[in-house]
Amino acid sequence: MTVATQPAGGGYVDRGGGGGSSGLADVVELILDKGLVIDVFVRVSLVGIEILTIDARIVVASVDTFLRFAEATNRLDLYGEGKGGKDLTQLTQGMMEGGAKGKTSGVLDAAVDKVEEILGGNRNGDGDDEDEREPRRRPRQRARERER
Amino acid sequence: MTATYVYGLVAADAELPDGLRGLGPSGEVTTVEHDGVAALVGDVPADRPLGTRDDLMAHENVVDTVAAATTVLPMRFPAVVEHDQVVEELLVPHHDRFVRALEALEGLVQYSLKGRYVQEVLVQEIVEEEPAVAELQERIRGVPEDASYYDRVKLGEIVAKAMEQRRDVDARDIVERLSPFARQVSSSTPGQPDDVVEAAFLVARDGAEEFEKEVEELGADTHEWLRLRLLGPLAPYDFVPED
Numbered sequence: 001m002t003v004a005t006q007p008a009g010g011g012y013v014d015r016g017g018g019g020g021s022s023g024l025a026d027v028v029e030l031i032l033d034k035g036l037v038i039d040v041f042v043r044v045s046l047v048g049i050e051i052l053t054i055d056a057r058i059v060v061a062s063v064d065t066f067l068r069f070a071e072a073t074n075r076l077d078l079y080g081e082g083k084g085g086k087d088l089t090q091l092t093q094g095m096m097e098g099g100a101k102g103k104t105s106g107v108l109d110a111a112v113d114k115v116e117e118i119l120g121g122n123r124n125g126d127g128d129d130e131d132e133r134e135p136r137r138r139p140r141q142r143a144r145e146r147e148r
Numbered sequence: 149m150t151a152t153y154v155y156g157l158v159a160a161d162a163e164l165p166d167g168l169r170g171l172g173p174s175g176e177v178t179t180v181e182h183d184g185v186a187a188l189v190g191d192v193p194a195d196r197p198l199g200t201r202d203d204l205m206a207h208e209n210v211v212d213t214v215a216a217a218t219t220v221l222p223m224r225f226p227a228v229v230e231h232d233q234v235v236e237e238l239l240v241p242h243h244d245r246f247v248r249a250l251e252a253l254e255g256l257v258q259y260s261l262k263g264r265y266v267q268e269v270l271v272q273e274i275v276e277e278e279p280a281v282a283e284l285q286e287r288i289r290g291v292p293e294d295a296s297y298y299d300r301v302k303l304g305e306i307v308a309k310a311m312e313q314r315r316d317v318d319a320r321d322i323v324e325r326l327s328p329f330a331r332q333v334s335s336s337t338p339g340q341p342d343d344v345v346e347a348a349f350l351v352a353r354d355g356a357e358e359f360e361k362e363v364e365e366l367g368a369d370t371h372e373w374l375r376l377r378l379l380g381p382l383a384p385y386d387f388v389p390e391d
Contacts, residue, residue: 036388065341
């Protein structure tokens with residue numbers, strides 16, 4: 001992969017924050033989910049959005065996620081062997097639709113999706129596609145040792 | 149009633165940076181002091197509810213601009229009190245808590261780090277290492293999407309599981325590498341399997357440069373398979389004491 005995010009300064013780390021350069025998704029996570037809460041405040045009456053209960057960690061792993069990964073392996077397969085019935089555009093299309101089923105638009109990523117949900121006050125739980133998993137602590141394996 | 153917006157709290161003798169711009173019609177950010185603690189306050193739009201994108205950005209901008217210069221306890225968005233009650237409802241009853249928290253966080257700033265796998269690299273690795281993936285790929289190949297639905301879900305699930313296993317290891321490695329540069333770390337497991345790490349680091353203001361440098365080096369060492377995003381210096385959002 002050659003297309004890397006390389007911000008000014010030539011570093012490998014994408015930088016943000018520190019008074020204004022953050023994106024909306026970053027800001028939402030910081031200021032809606034964290035920070036000091038004073039119970040007695042007249043918080044809600046003046047506020048147009050439902051904010052008191054935001055679960056920042058939404059979906060652990062859903063069918064949509066699985067389909068997204070399946071497409072990703074399929075894409076490797078296409079690159080690797082030059083076969084298969086779809087071209088890349090179709091695949092990408094499929095991925096986006098699969099990844100955003102029932103949401104407003106396929107181009108939104110998960111973070112922005114979340115923001116939309118919050119700002120729209122539309123916290124519908126999405127209980128069905130949450131497939132709550134036990135934390136998986138398998139025997140440790142060095143994931144990074146790929147010298148094969 | 150007139151409402152006042154509260155962005156956060158600072159020590160009364162703290163020097164605030166210039167150019168703060170609040171979310172109210174005046175844009176002004178001022179302080180209300182009581183017994184050593186000052187509330188950062190401003191006016192509130194009277195004709196609409198709070199919660200627009202600009203409101204959120206303004207809150208964060210005020211708090212984090214102040215945080216870059218001095219210790220601030222950030223309020224969670226949105227915090228509103230009646231104009232003449234800032235002292236009585238906020239500063240007096242919570243005085244000791246504010247003083248303790250400001251002292252505990254004196255000279256410290258937060259950095260938030262997120263890491264995400266470069267998907268192609270990880271998926272490739274998993275395909276090579278998991279025989280079940282190749283088998284399923286074989287079964288799916290050439291089969292219409294509807295007919296292969298369950299196989300595709302299963303395939304994706306195997307990939308997601310394998311990724312989560314790697315993530316647990318990698319997240320721990322990342323946090324361990326950066327921990328010596330931080331006073332405290334707060335990390336959580338991200339929602340998506342290809343999001344590797346979400347962690348907040350409480351770092352001494354005078355050690356910030358070193359911390360940033362280490363993150364840069366980490367980024368250089370891992371850029372083939374990991375994308376890092378670093379926010380900060382920020383107010384200590386993740387480290388405000390509960391009580």
